[in-house]
Structure formats: C-alpha cells, structure tokens
Amino acid sequence: MNHFGLLMQFLRDRHQFIDDIRQGVKLNKKIVSLLISSCLFFALYGAIMGSTGNYLQILSSAIKLPALYLLTMIICLPTLFFFDIINGSKQTFNQYLAILLSAMAIISVMLFGFAPITLFFRLSINDTLFFKLLNVAILGLTGIFGVSFFYQNILAVTQEDFSNSSYRNKVLKGWLILYAFVGSQLGWTLRPFFGGELGENFQFFRAIESNFYVEVLKMIGKLFN
Amino acid sequence: MNVNLIDLKIDQDQYVDLGFKLEFAVDFYRFFKLKNKQCLTSVLITELVLLILISIVILPLCLIIFRNISVFNDTKQFFITILISFFIWILTNFYLLKQLLQIKSLAKLIEEIDQYNKVIQSFNILIQIQSNLTNNSADLQQQKTLIEALKITRNNLINALKVEAIFRQHQKATNPDQLLNKLEEDFTNLMTFDLHSSFGEYETLLNETLQIGIEIHKTIKNLK
Structure with missing residues (x-):
C-alpha cells in the first residue's frame, strides 16, 4: 500500500483528485490513504508539541492531536451530510468524507512543513508561553488553509445538486463556523497538548474550566506584560 | 525502433x-x-x-x-x-x-x-x-x-x-478447489435430474417429433 504516493498524487494534481472523488473513483482507497498519512503527520507534530514535557506527554500529544482533528470530523460531518441530503445533494457519505479528509491532509502536510520551525523554536527558546502561542498561530493558519480548501471543493463537487447557490453558500459558511467552534472546544477538552513548566507532573486530562478563547486572550496578555 | x-x-x-x-x-x-x-x-x-x-x-x-x-x-x-x-x-x-x-x-x-x-x-x-x-x-x-x-x-x-x-x-x-467440488456436485445433480426426471419427457418429445416427421413424409408422398 503506497499511501504517501496517493497523497503526493493529490498534492500535485488536486483538480484531478477532486474530480475522481466527484465520480466516485476508488473512494475507499483514497479515504484509507488520506487517513493514514494525515494521522502520521498529525502524530508527528503532536509529539513536537508535547516535547515541552516528559516522554509521556510526547506520547499523549502524539495521540491527542490526530484525535482532535478526527473527532471534530466525526462530530461535524454528519450534520453537513444530512443537511445537504435533505436539500437535494446526490453525493454519498464517502464522497463528503473523502473531501473533508483531503482538507485534513492539506492541514497535516502543512503542519509537517512547519515541524522543523516549531522544533527549532522548541530547542532555541525556553519560554513555554511563547511556544504555546506559536503553535496556536500555526494551527490556526493551517486550519484556515484547510477549511478554505474544503469550502471551495465541496462547492465544486456539489454545485450541480443545488439550484439555490446563495442559500447553499450560507449553510456551508454556517457549518464551517460550527466546525471551528467544535474543533476549538474539543481542543480545550482534550488539553493539555503541551508539557507544563519544568518539574510539573504529567497530566493526561485537565478539569473543565474556562474556555479556549479566554485562555488565548490570557496568554497574549501575559506575554505582553 | x-x-x-x-x-x-x-x-x-x-x-x-x-x-x-x-x-x-x-x-x-x-x-x-x-x-x-x-x-x-x-x-x-x-x-x-x-x-x-x-x-x-x-x-x-x-x-x-x-x-x-x-x-x-x-x-x-x-x-x-x-x-x-x-x-x-x-x-x-x-x-x-x-x-x-x-x-x-x-x-x-x-x-x-x-x-x-x-x-x-x-x-x-x-x-x-x-x-x-x-x-x-x-x-x-x-x-x-x-x-x-x-x-x-x-x-x-x-x-x-x-x-x-x-x-x-x-x-x-x-477457494478454487471448493469451486471445482461445487461444480462437480452441481453437475452430478444435473445428471441425476436428467436421468430420472427428464429422460422420459425427452423420449416422449422425440417420439412425437418422429411421428410428426413420418406423418409429413407420408402426406408429401400421397400428394405426389
């Protein structure tokens, strides 16, 4: 099984790949390959994020980061699929899954590209707060790229199924906002992704308190103080 | 080339x-x-x-x-x-x-x-x-x-x-062996069916066809 070959094929000729998804060409193989390659890249980046803590934190973050993306997908995709089906979409669930996984593959490849930079800052700066904000920025940036890729391609694949395109655009944008909220809240629930300060014990999960946005604002405030 | x-x-x-x-x-x-x-x-x-x-x-x-x-x-x-x-x-x-x-x-x-x-x-x-x-x-x-x-x-x-x-x-x-075994079994069943059930029917049909052929032959001869 050459999963990375299929991923390279996708990155080189995205239009053809999306066209194949629209026509349902070898969907299962595409889904498996995108899932496997994305998981590995997310796990690698997660391990770098967790490297501020001990080896348990590295392992834990290597599982948690792919979990964050996959669980967000599992939670949100049925909403979009059934909403679209009710409104006249003729695409199958596997086609929706393949398009969302290809967006995730874009995110994972971009994170893999950012990995040496993150590792460099991890090794050269001993400031956990800066490292956390840097990662939030990288995850946010790659997320925006992935989501815009998904938006363009889901529109392209399903455009023939919907007569009222402006309504469809609004629904899709609404779903993307929901996706972002679910993703950030799940990230908050699955935290910590980063190791704590030096000497702090390993934490697998933390108690539910505050929320992601308040914490990011607090971190920015602390950084500038 | x-x-x-x-x-x-x-x-x-x-x-x-x-x-x-x-x-x-x-x-x-x-x-x-x-x-x-x-x-x-x-x-x-x-x-x-x-x-x-x-x-x-x-x-x-x-x-x-x-x-x-x-x-x-x-x-x-x-x-x-x-x-x-x-x-x-x-x-x-x-x-x-x-x-x-x-x-x-x-x-x-x-x-x-x-x-x-x-x-x-x-x-x-x-x-x-x-x-x-x-x-x-x-x-x-x-x-x-x-x-x-x-x-x-x-x-x-x-x-x-x-x-x-x-x-x-x-x-x-x-499994190809299973397939062959199944084919053999089916063929045996078919043969049994032919021998016991349909053989008589085929014989009757053949006799009827022969009778018709002989009748036609006789009619043509008479016409000549």
Missing part, C-alpha cells in the same frame, strides 16, 4: 480493488511468507496508524470514565488507555490476519506482477542503452521477440488478476 516498454507495465489497481483489509493482509503475507522487504514499511505504518486510530476512538470514552472515577492518577490513566488500545489492536490484528487464509494465491500473484514490473523496468533501460550503442537488425529482431513474450506474460497475469477478482466477487467459492 523506438520502444517504450513502460506501457507494458501492469497497474494492478486497474483490475482489482482490494480494500483496506485485504491489502493489509496481502502486504503482511508478502513480507512474512514471500520475504519481500519492501512491504515491511507498509506493514509497520499501517500497524502504527491502526494503534493510533484505536487510541483515538478509546480516548473520549476514557475521558468520560476518568472524569467520573478519580481513583487513578494521570500516569495510570494514560497507561490504562494505552493498554486498552493495545488489547483492541491485538484483537483487530487477529481479525485482519484471518484474511490471510483467503489471499495466499492473490498475494503470490501480486508478487509476480511486482516482479514482472521490475523486469520491464530493467529491460527498458537495457533497450535504451542498446539503441544508443548499436542499431543492427539482429538486435531489432530480438527486441521484437522480447516484446511479444512480455505481451503474452502481461496478458496471462491480467487474466489471472481478473479470475481472482471473479473468485472474490463470489466469496463462497473463493
């Missing part, structure tokens, strides 16, 4: 769609039984991702359980999650490796196709070197013969792939 042998390569994906389970089992068989080291990377990556995926599914359940039961500390919680994932991973492997019984011939066939593709690659390089160095008619004749031989091999391998695909479509008869 400008020959590109690459066109003779076989893309197995065009003829068979194995799916995740069978493809994993084929890679596993090719590595452990046929000693194909190239399949090791694929097997290892698939196993690792399988473990990560299982942990991802387990993670929310563990999160819910550990938030309600605060008996274990974080390290223990993490190891319990990993242990459960590992246990399910072993069970999943048992399930996937059960597919090995079905795919022996397919794995060997895919291995042969792989070797055939490698041979094509080597011949292509050789022919290109030869065409740059010499250009005599004996070499051209040899190349033609070689291409013919490769085409025959290619057709045979493709036919074998198609037969395998048909066997897998009808999973009850996946």
Whole structure:
C-alpha cells in the first residue's frame, strides 16, 4: 500500500483528485490513504508539541492531536451530510468524507512543513508561553488553509445538486463556523497538548474550566506584560 | 525502433480493488511468507496508524470514565488507555490476519506482477542503452521477440488478476478447489435430474417429433 504516493498524487494534481472523488473513483482507497498519512503527520507534530514535557506527554500529544482533528470530523460531518441530503445533494457519505479528509491532509502536510520551525523554536527558546502561542498561530493558519480548501471543493463537487447557490453558500459558511467552534472546544477538552513548566507532573486530562478563547486572550496578555 | 516498454507495465489497481483489509493482509503475507522487504514499511505504518486510530476512538470514552472515577492518577490513566488500545489492536490484528487464509494465491500473484514490473523496468533501460550503442537488425529482431513474450506474460497475469477478482466477487467459492467440488456436485445433480426426471419427457418429445416427421413424409408422398 503506497499511501504517501496517493497523497503526493493529490498534492500535485488536486483538480484531478477532486474530480475522481466527484465520480466516485476508488473512494475507499483514497479515504484509507488520506487517513493514514494525515494521522502520521498529525502524530508527528503532536509529539513536537508535547516535547515541552516528559516522554509521556510526547506520547499523549502524539495521540491527542490526530484525535482532535478526527473527532471534530466525526462530530461535524454528519450534520453537513444530512443537511445537504435533505436539500437535494446526490453525493454519498464517502464522497463528503473523502473531501473533508483531503482538507485534513492539506492541514497535516502543512503542519509537517512547519515541524522543523516549531522544533527549532522548541530547542532555541525556553519560554513555554511563547511556544504555546506559536503553535496556536500555526494551527490556526493551517486550519484556515484547510477549511478554505474544503469550502471551495465541496462547492465544486456539489454545485450541480443545488439550484439555490446563495442559500447553499450560507449553510456551508454556517457549518464551517460550527466546525471551528467544535474543533476549538474539543481542543480545550482534550488539553493539555503541551508539557507544563519544568518539574510539573504529567497530566493526561485537565478539569473543565474556562474556555479556549479566554485562555488565548490570557496568554497574549501575559506575554505582553 | 523506438520502444517504450513502460506501457507494458501492469497497474494492478486497474483490475482489482482490494480494500483496506485485504491489502493489509496481502502486504503482511508478502513480507512474512514471500520475504519481500519492501512491504515491511507498509506493514509497520499501517500497524502504527491502526494503534493510533484505536487510541483515538478509546480516548473520549476514557475521558468520560476518568472524569467520573478519580481513583487513578494521570500516569495510570494514560497507561490504562494505552493498554486498552493495545488489547483492541491485538484483537483487530487477529481479525485482519484471518484474511490471510483467503489471499495466499492473490498475494503470490501480486508478487509476480511486482516482479514482472521490475523486469520491464530493467529491460527498458537495457533497450535504451542498446539503441544508443548499436542499431543492427539482429538486435531489432530480438527486441521484437522480447516484446511479444512480455505481451503474452502481461496478458496471462491480467487474466489471472481478473479470475481472482471473479473468485472474490463470489466469496463462497473463493477457494478454487471448493469451486471445482461445487461444480462437480452441481453437475452430478444435473445428471441425476436428467436421468430420472427428464429422460422420459425427452423420449416422449422425440417420439412425437418422429411421428410428426413420418406423418409429413407420408402426406408429401400421397400428394405426389
């Protein structure tokens, strides 16, 4: 099984790949390959994020980061699929899954590209707060790229199924906002992704308190103080 | 003669769609039984991702359980999650490796196709070197013969792939021996049916046809 070959094929000729998804060409193989390659890249980046803590934190973050993306997908995709089906979409669930996984593959490849930079800052700066904000920025940036890729391609694949395109655009944008909220809240629930300060014990999960946005604002405030 | 042998390569994906389970089992068989080291990377990556995926599914359940039961500390919680994932991973492997019984011939066939593709690659390089160095008619004749031989091999391998695909479509008869046994059984049943039930009917029909023929013959004679 050459999963990375299929991923390279996708990155080189995205239009053809999306066209194949629209026509349902070898969907299962595409889904498996995108899932496997994305998981590995997310796990690698997660391990770098967790490297501020001990080896348990590295392992834990290597599982948690792919979990964050996959669980967000599992939670949100049925909403979009059934909403679209009710409104006249003729695409199958596997086609929706393949398009969302290809967006995730874009995110994972971009994170893999950012990995040496993150590792460099991890090794050269001993400031956990800066490292956390840097990662939030990288995850946010790659997320925006992935989501815009998904938006363009889901529109392209399903455009023939919907007569009222402006309504469809609004629904899709609404779903993307929901996706972002679910993703950030799940990230908050699955935290910590980063190791704590030096000497702090390993934490697998933390108690539910505050929320992601308040914490990011607090971190920015602390950084500038 | 400008020959590109690459066109003779076989893309197995065009003829068979194995799916995740069978493809994993084929890679596993090719590595452990046929000693194909190239399949090791694929097997290892698939196993690792399988473990990560299982942990991802387990993670929310563990999160819910550990938030309600605060008996274990974080390290223990993490190891319990990993242990459960590992246990399910072993069970999943048992399930996937059960597919090995079905795919022996397919794995060997895919291995042969792989070797055939490698041979094509080597011949292509050789022919290109030869065409740059010499250009005599004996070499051209040899190349033609070689291409013919490769085409025959290619057709045979493709036919074998198609037969395998048909066997897998009808999973009850996946094993060729089983299929032959079933065919024999069906044939015996058919023969019995012919001998006991329909033989009399056929005999009656034949007699009737003969009677009609004789009647027509007599009528024509009378008319003359």
